[in-house]
Amino acid sequence: MAILPKPVAVAVAKHQNVPIIFTELGTVIPIANITVPARTSGYLQQVYFTEGQMVKKGDLLALIDPRPYEALKAQYEGTLKSDEASLKQAKLDNARYQQLLKQNSIAPMTAQDQQYKVAQLEGQIKADQALIKQQELNIMYSHIRASVDGRIGIRQVDAGNYVTEGQSNGIAILTQMAPISVILTVPENKLSMVLEALKQKSELSVEAWNSDNTEKLADGKTSVIDSQIDTSTGTVRMRAIFPNANWELFPNQFVNAHILVKNLHDVITVPNNAIQTGPDSSFVYIVQDNSTVKLQNIKTGYNDGENTVIESGLKLNDKVVTDGIDQLRNGAKVTIPNNPQ
16 A cells, blocks of 8 residues: 655745844843932921922932021031130240240240140131031031932922931932843853853843733843852843833833844754754754655754754755654655745
8 A cells, every 4th residue: 555645844944144132031120229318317398309200410309407507507617716716816825935935934834835725726626617517518418409310209208207317218219210220130051152242242232021021112231240140040140221211111120131142144044843852863854856855963053932043964945844744754755735935
């Protein structure tokens, strides 16, 4: 009984430019995420921002009552003037005593004591000046200003409350939205390829896709790779920077980061479903001119999810079987119902 030819589908091995892209999990992390602090204590007199407002660096956000510090500054300025007058008098006395000492008209101890008094007053003046500067700082700290451009979150405290220096929750959270970063993790078995690519150029292109990997959100560039591998996960962290001008990315959002490591030029590729795994190596069935198939061992390379790079074993325009493989053996007769695309 004659064995009928097996119907199969085929694809043609072809040259392609194949980008090597690693898809890794990432988290959107602001470059600056600041708890706006109260750097001095007092009653919160005024809040100048609204929740969710975009602010610029240096914008006045809130005011702590500065009057107690202004009063102390005035007090220390008065003490300084008094001490400066005492120093002036002490210097005049010291000059007179030194002249009398040369004439042996005064005890040496008295002249020396006057020199010590001058030095003491000079030290007191430095202390007065430091106290004034401290109050100037407190007055400046009473005016709470934005340290970066960013977005103000939900207000943590209302005007009229007493706030203290170093208060843990601060006045509000100020988040820099643009640019923004994505912290992603690269498995250690891919690290060598990433490092090699970074030797060729200082930054790699990165695309941020949504959590289910169906929509591209933003384009960015790698910024820095961490200095060590996390032994608990076997991964190393990498930061990518995104302009985020339109807030495509939001802090703490989970994304899929697609890192373009390099491009393979003019390599031979075949569809993934043409490749079979044998006991020793991968193989494909090549359809020959006499409509029989030949089992061909191959060496595979990068797989982009649809096509696989063939490093050896195939040549351009070889016809490989992609469907109907289960019933095949080496030398089997086949028929192709439709021409390969």
